[in-house]
Amino acid sequence: MEADIEKLVSTKSFKDLTIQERNEWADLFSTEEEYEQMRSMFLGLETIKEEEFEPSAKVKRSLDDLFEQTHGMKAGVVKTSLWTRIFPQEKSFFQRPLVQMAAALVLVLLAIPFFTQNSFKNDVVQMAKEDSFGAKKNSTTTEMPVAELNSEGSISKNSAASGALDESPLVADAEMVMAEAEDMSEDQVMSAPVPSIAHSDLDFERQENSGYAAAAAVKSTSVAEQKGVLDLLIVTF
Amino acid sequence: MSDEDLMRSISNGERKAFDEIYARYSKPLLAYFMRMLWKDREKAEDFVHDLFAKIVQKPEYFDVTRAFKTWVYSVANNMCKNEYKKQEVRKGTQNNLDSQYHISDESSNVMGEVQDVFFREAFEKGMVKLDEKHREVFLLRHVQGLSTKEIAEALQINEGTVKSRVFYAIKYLSEELKMFNPVFNR
Numbered sequence: 001m002e003a004d005i006e007k008l009v010s011t012k013s014f015k016d017l018t019i020q021e022r023n024e025w026a027d028l029f030s031t032e033e034e035y036e037q038m039r040s041m042f043l044g045l046e047t048i049k050e051e052e053f054e055p056s057a058k059v060k061r062s063l064d065d066l067f068e069q070t071h072g073m074k075a076g077v078v079k080t081s082l083w084t085r086i087f088p089q090e091k092s093f094f095q096r097p098l099v100q101m102a103a104a105l106v107l108v109l110l111a112i113p114f115f116t117q118n119s120f121k122n123d124v125v126q127m128a129k130e131d132s133f134g135a136k137k138n139s140t141t142t143e144m145p146v147a148e149l150n151s152e153g154s155i156s157k158n159s160a161a162s163g164a165l166d167e168s169p170l171v172a173d174a175e176m177v178m179a180e181a182e183d184m185s186e187d188q189v190m191s192a193p194v195p196s197i198a199h200s201d202l203d204f205e206r207q208e209n210s211g212y213a214a215a216a217a218v219k220s221t222s223v224a225e226q227k228g229v230l231d232l233l234i235v236t237f
Numbered sequence: 238m239s240d241e242d243l244m245r246s247i248s249n250g251e252r253k254a255f256d257e258i259y260a261r262y263s264k265p266l267l268a269y270f271m272r273m274l275w276k277d278r279e280k281a282e283d284f285v286h287d288l289f290a291k292i293v294q295k296p297e298y299f300d301v302t303r304a305f306k307t308w309v310y311s312v313a314n315n316m317c318k319n320e321y322k323k324q325e326v327r328k329g330t331q332n333n334l335d336s337q338y339h340i341s342d343e344s345s346n347v348m349g350e351v352q353d354v355f356f357r358e359a360f361e362k363g364m365v366k367l368d369e370k371h372r373e374v375f376l377l378r379h380v381q382g383l384s385t386k387e388i389a390e391a392l393q394i395n396e397g398t399v400k401s402r403v404f405y406a407i408k409y410l411s412e413e414l415k416m417f418n419p420v421f422n423r
Binding site: 049 | 259264356
């Protein structure tokens with residue numbers, strides 16, 4: 001209703017008012033003078049409404065500090081209540097949840113290495129098995145060249161004995177020379193180049209084991225080229 | 238976001254919500270306190286501070302079923318009433334208290350000032366002279382812009398009482414400010 005009177009006085013003059021409006025507001029004004037007084041008051045009130053008051057910055061600053069203090073304190077209270085829950089002073093030491101949680105954590109930490117060790121042992125066993133299996137495999141593979149060498153050596157030996165190969169008969173001759181050498185005088189034997197043959201043969205034996213049979217065979221070929229040995233052989237026969 | 242939502246956020250410690258509510262209400266509340274407390278700016282600022290401090294410290298005091306606007310003005314009005322009581326006590330013990338209620342009369346000496354400034358001074362003077370219960374309803378209705386219903390809620394009086402008080406205040410101030418009435422001046 002008052003909103004209406006404010007609107008009424010700001011839009012209408014006393015003369016423009018209807019009889020109904022004058023009757024409705026009879027409590028506020030009865031004469032034109034009273035109406036105009038009220039009108040000027042409301043018009044002037046507009047300037048009052050427009051007047052702004054700005055609180056000083058220190059008010060806001062102070063309130064901001066208070067806000068921080070109050071709600072910061074709330075956070076502190078929450079922290080405190082959490083602490084009193086997990087570490088209540090009224091309970092005995094081992095009944096405090098924080099202590100119990102710490103104990104459980106220690107047990108877990110202690111148990112972890114145990115399980116880790118078991119699994120490590122298993123790993124070690126497994127690795128050992130794998131190693132032994134691998135070693136067997138490796139031995140077969142690493143022995144292979146020896147076997148090959150042996151076979152090569154035996155071929156060389158056999159071929160040398162049988163004289164099947166062109167370069168090996170001399171070796172066979174040498175062995176034969178050795179066998180016949182027992183019948184020779186010591187001087188002859190000693191002067192004869194047989195020891196070199198024998199040496200060569202010994203070398204061969206060594207080389208057979210050391211895997212140098214092929215090289216020895218080449219060496220034995222070079223012995224065959226020695227004239228002294230050939231002469232000795234001729235003398236023997 | 239409504240005022241009520243902002244108050245809920247303040248309860249949860251949200252700083253931005255407080256800033257927003259301060260931005261919305263600090264100026265009109267300062268204006269209200271200024272007019273209710275004899276244009277004493279320092280006191281009015283203190284009251285603004287105290288009111289917002291209540292909001293910060295005890296946001297739960299706000300009844301969420303009520304409108305914040307009516308609640309905050311009811312708090313402001315109660316603060317003013319308490320101040321009036323304090324002043325009444327002091328008035329009984331001191332002789333120089335009249336100056337508290339007296340608006341400076343400097344403007345009356347400035348004859349050449351603009352009319353609205355002169356009116357403002359006269360209005361403030363009239364407000365001071367106006368009875369407390371009429372002043373509060375008039376300010377809430379015509380300066381702060383609350384409806385009759387909101388004022389009734391804020392002051393916890395019925396709407397009929399609000400209307401009659403507003404009527405009285407209008408009549409009184411119109412009489413006080415009749416010097417600005419062009420009809421009267423003629």
